[in-house]
Amino acid sequence: MTTAIDLFAGLGGWTEGAEAAGVDVLWAANHWPVAVEWHRANHPGAIHVCQDLHQANWGAVPRTDIGIASPCCQGHAKARGKKKGNPEHDASRSTAWAVPSAAEVLEQEAWVVENVPEFVDWVLYPSWVDAMQRLGYQVAPHIVDCADLGVPQHRVRLFLICTKSKAPIQLQLQQCEHVPASSFLDFYSGKWSQIEKPGRAQATLDRVRNGRQRFGERFIMPYYGKGSGLTGRDINRPIGTITTLDRWALVRGDEMRMLSANEALAAMSFPSDTKRPDNHRLTMHMAGNAVPPLAGQRILEALKAAA
Known part of the structure; x- marks a missing residue:
């Protein structure tokens, strides 16, 4: 497992973590031009696409070993006060269907999907899992506090490990010593x-x-x-x-x-030389939506070890 595509790539937390784990991200997509701009600045070697992934032509995407994705979480998170029938939240939840849509065409060995834990409470989650299973994937949910992976932040997230294996794979994640906030606060x-x-x-x-x-x-x-x-x-x-x-x-x-924006990126475990906008608000928005690179690295290292 040495190549990947990154859906909903944002600032590039997944891509950064993948590359640290020895996985080359060949293609990255996001619907927001600003995110694509800064992902490209930090990862110029990848093919970049700015597109609503509901409209993606997966036949034109490179075939890789792994797919990594962070579908929109706003429609699931408790903090947003989700309501049935809210069109904005319904639209954000539907972004998760890009994963089976891509997997049907590209047939990767594995997918790793990150979201908030409430994703499993989505009324269509069983249907989403069924779609992945019909494509030959075993689905293993992992609830992980990123602080346990060495990220200096308590950030509890769901990682869905989808593999073409005989049984669901439970990753062996080594618990790291917690890193204090004092390590990056100035x-x-x-x-x-x-x-x-x-x-x-x-x-x-x-x-x-x-x-x-x-x-x-x-x-x-x-x-x-x-x-x-x-x-x-x-x-x-x-x-x-x-x-x-x-x-x-x-x-x-x-x-x-x-x-500060730089402290927020450090709390997410982004490298200190990460290129970002001068605009504080934009950086905070992208940082808050990202996968912590170190968490992504640890998850993919464990997946490679289990494969």
Whole structure:
């Protein structure tokens, strides 16, 4: 298993991890021109296609050993408050059908599909599995916290291991020592602001106060949402899940700032020389949607070892 195609390639987390695992990504596709631009900047050797994969001509795609894919997760994630009949969410969920569509034509030895764990609760998940099985694949769901694979971030994700084997393959994933957020946070750079200032939300002030009581003068905390409760997080443990929006704040004494784009990429385990937009919002969006490269590498290494 030495070649792959990457569906919904985004910034290139899967591709980065595949290449580190000794798998050459020959073809990468995404519907968003910005993502394709930056994937190409980081992986110029691959063929790049900007396309809605519902419309893909799979006969024109290189035949490879493996397919890797991260279909849109927004229609499944609890955080989005999914509702039946929501057209946007219905459309995002349907992106998963690109995988059996591609597999029917390209007949790879294996597919690895990443999504949120709620993907298995999708009403059409049994039909999706049935489609893969009819194409000759055994499907083995793996729920993995990427922190256990060495990524400095608690990020629980589903990896579907689809193989043309006699029985489903359960990967032997070696649990790594957790890497703390302090490994990539820089408390001496960035634009800091005073915590106590007019207009600051009381909820934020409460989180800062509670965090100081537990962790001292330096810690990280969610700026919105319910993650980490109302107390923040110790910098000596992995950060919480990186999302597509500015979620995490650093506290330093009486000052605070939001996580930088470079810190977010480091939390995802992207290499420090990863090319990215100067635009903070775009980088955060692509980082939050990505597969952590180190997680992808560990998954594919285990698959190759099991094959």
